Amino acid sequence: MIPRYSRPDMVAIWSPETKFRIWFEIEAHACDALADLGVIPKEAAQTIWEKGGAATFDIERIDEIERETKHDVIAFLTHLAEIVGPDARFVHQGMTSSDVLDTCFNVQLVRATDLLLKDMDALLAAIKRRAFEHKDTVCIGRSHGIHAEPVTFGLKMAEAYAEFDRCRKRLMNAREEIATCAISGAVGTFANIDPRVEEHVAQAMGLKAEPVSTQVIPRDRHAMYFATLGVIASSIERVATEIRHLQRTEVLEAEEYFSPGQKGSSAMPHKRNPVLTENLTGLARLVRGFSIPAMENVALWHERDISHSSVERMIGPDATVTLDFALARLTGVIDKLLVYPERMMGNMDRLGGLVHSQRILLALTQAGSSREDAYRLVQRNAMKVWESYQVSGSAGVDFLSELLNDADVRQYLSEDQIRDRFDLGYHTKNVDVIFQRVFGES
Numbered sequence: 174m175i176p177r178y179s180r181p182d183m184v185a186i187w188s189p190e191t192k193f194r195i196w197f198e199i200e201a202h203a204c205d206a207l208a209d210l211g212v213i214p215k216e217a218a219q220t221i222w223e224k225g226g227a228a229t230f231d232i233e234r235i236d237e238i239e240r241e242t243k244h245d246v247i248a249f250l251t252h253l254a255e256i257v258g259p260d261a262r263f264v265h266q267g268m269t270s271s272d273v274l275d276t277c278f279n280v281q282l283v284r285a286t287d288l289l290l291k292d293m294d295a296l297l298a299a300i301k302r303r304a305f306e307h308k309d310t311v312c313i314g315r316s317h318g319i320h321a322e323p324v325t326f327g328l329k330m331a332e333a334y335a336e337f338d339r340c341r342k343r344l345m346n347a348r349e350e351i352a353t354c355a356i357s358g359a360v361g362t363f364a365n366i367d368p369r370v371e372e373h374v375a376q377a378m379g380l381k382a383e384p385v386s387t388q389v390i391p392r393d394r395h396a397m398y399f400a401t402l403g404v405i406a407s408s409i410e411r412v413a414t415e416i417r418h419l420q421r422t423e424v425l426e427a428e429e430y431f432s433p434g435q436k437g438s439s440a441m442p443h444k445r446n447p448v449l450t451e452n453l454t455g456l457a458r459l460v461r462g463f464s465i466p467a468m469e470n471v472a473l474w475h476e477r478d479i480s481h482s483s484v485e486r487m488i489g490p491d492a493t494v495t496l497d498f499a500l501a502r503l504t505g506v507i508d509k510l511l512v513y514p515e516r517m518m519g520n521m522d523r524l525g526g527l528v529h530s531q532r533i534l535l536a537l538t539q540a541g542s543s544r545e546d547a548y549r550l551v552q553r554n555a556m557k558v559w560e561s562y563q564v565s566g567s568a569g570v571d572f573l574s575e576l577l578n579d580a581d582v583r584q585y586l587s588e589d590q591i592r593d594r595f596d597l598g599y600h601t602k603n604v605d606v607i608f609q610r611v612f613g614e615s
Contacts, residue, residue, distance in 0.1 A: 174494045178456065183497040186284050187490035193230045195277045196249055199374060200264050201225060203356060203366075206373035213263040220260045228256045246270040267366030271477060272356045275390040278485060279351055280378055282398060285493035286348040289405075292500035293341045297334060299507045301612065304330035308604060311597055312426055312517035313528065318418075322528050323521065323600040326427070326512060331611045333412050333507075338611075340405045347401040350394050354378060355386035360476040388477040392470045395485070399467035402492050406460035409499050413450035413457070416506065420447045426517045430509035449506050456499045463488040525558045526572035532594035533576060533586075540585035550582050 174184070185191060201222050208218035231252065239248035247270075254261035265273075308327035313320050354375035358366045368382075375382045383390050419427040429449050431437075437444030466488060470481035521528060530551050537547035554575040561569035576582050576591050 174491045178498045179494050180497055180501060183285060183288050183494045184490075186281050186288070187494070189232050189235075190230070192277060192281070193232075193235065193249060195280050195378075196246075196273050197225050197230070197253065199273050199276050199356075199378065200250075200253070200268075202374045202377040203266075203268060203370050204263060205377075206367075206370040207263070207266055209373075210367055210369065212367075213266060214260075217260040217263045221257055221264060224257045225253060230256075244270070246273055267358050267364075267370075268356060269359045269388060271386075271389045272358070274482075275386075276354045276356065276374065276378065276380070278489060279353060279380060279390065281489065282351045282395075282493070283348060283379065285489075285497075286344060286351070288497055289402075289493065289500065290341065290344060290348075292497055292504070293337060293344065296500055296504045296507070297337055297341070299504050300330050300334045300337065303327075303507055303510065303512075304334055304608070304612075307512060307514075308608060309601065310512065310514045310517065311521070311601060312514075313521040320521070320524050320528060322531065323597055325601055325604055326514075326517065328604060328607060329415065330507075331608060335611050336408050336411070337405075340408050343401050343404060347398045351398045352380045353383040353390055353394065354380040355383045355388075355390045357383075357386045357388070359388060361385065361387040361389075389473065389481075392467075392473065392481055395481075396464070396468045396471050399488060399492055400464045402496050403461040403464035406457040406496060406499065409503050410454050410457035412503065413453040413506075416450045416510065417447045417454070420450075424520065426513055426520060428511040428513070429506060430511060449502060453499055453503055453506075456495050456502075460492050460496050460499070463492040523567045524562060524572075525570060526595055527555050527558050528600075529572070529595050530555050532599065533582075533591065536590060536594055537582070537585050540590075542585050550579065551576075554579055554582070 174187075201218070204213060204218040204221050207213045208215040230249075234255075235245075235248050235252045238251050239245055242248050242251070250261075250265055253264060257264070304327045306327070307330065308325060310326040311323050312326050312329075314322050314324035354371060355361070356366060356371035356374050357363050357368070363371075371382050374380075385391070416427060416429065418424065420429065428445065429447050431445045436442075437446045437448075466484045470484055473481060534544075534547050534551045537550060538544050542550070554572060557575055558570045558572050573591065573595055576586075577588055582591070
């Protein structure tokens, strides 16, 4: 987590100040429940809230205590006692460190998810706007990187919208799964603390009580959470890779916005590189990589060990901060993306009409030719166009003319029937149907 790829709201969730404030709230809410149950005096619970709630925790003092105790929660509780006074003896009654650490971690993940959901909403809005803007902007579709048949740039955006809409649903599910609380004491048996304390703290912190915590919240929840972030990162990379391909000099159908004064290369002044989407590709690798240690954290020893702790102290902030930045960056890329419809049409025309080969194939079969013979007739004319393209980079031979001059083809199809199969509108006639599926009535 470095400033270059960080945004302040997400960083603040993972700051020591935020962490210790959450720790305090967990302990103080537990004291409220203990007071209601008659375990500790109500006056003590009130004092803890009044003095601790008004305090600014001294990070350096907590670190100083931890250097001696070698225990972060004890260091915090010792500092809290310095602030609260004698009533601090009622803090942490029947609780264990994991109750505080795990519940806090899940609170932070929930808050981080809420920011990521806002990021997702902004991205979806940007994609939707560009999708409708270019709903009818015809461009070539590619399979294996090779010209296939016409699509529209709006359909590319609609595909991205549907993908990120699925990602948003997955993120909502991940939020629900991670939003649990454990206040169950040593080895999770509630031997020294009433389960009603857990219920109270969970409600107060916006969580649900973990059914079985075994002293730690089960890490399969966290594995699923970080795996979900990894899937979202992969979707970011897919869109970024598409844009990078479209910006290649030989293609140049779309391009990242190049601002006034921007420089593309220290050596070559002419360069305009897809640096933002390349950056997104790299960030996606990082976020995806965090899912593996999260999965390896699932297998802990017996009821509790801390092999997961060092991992989560890093991947919690790093994964959410990085994904927050990546979603915002992709939103900016989509919002300002330069789209070149004339270039799209020019690229499609470079192959001399080959994009209509399937329509001719189908027309021949419908006119009585066997599929094998129809394929042979279409391919032999198409290869003439390919061979001329390979020489000059543009088709010197016209597919339509070759078909019209092929006597074997003309046995089945008239000139009008052949020309009719070269209508681009045929390929885009169902765009509205697809848009309705993706966007509904809008």
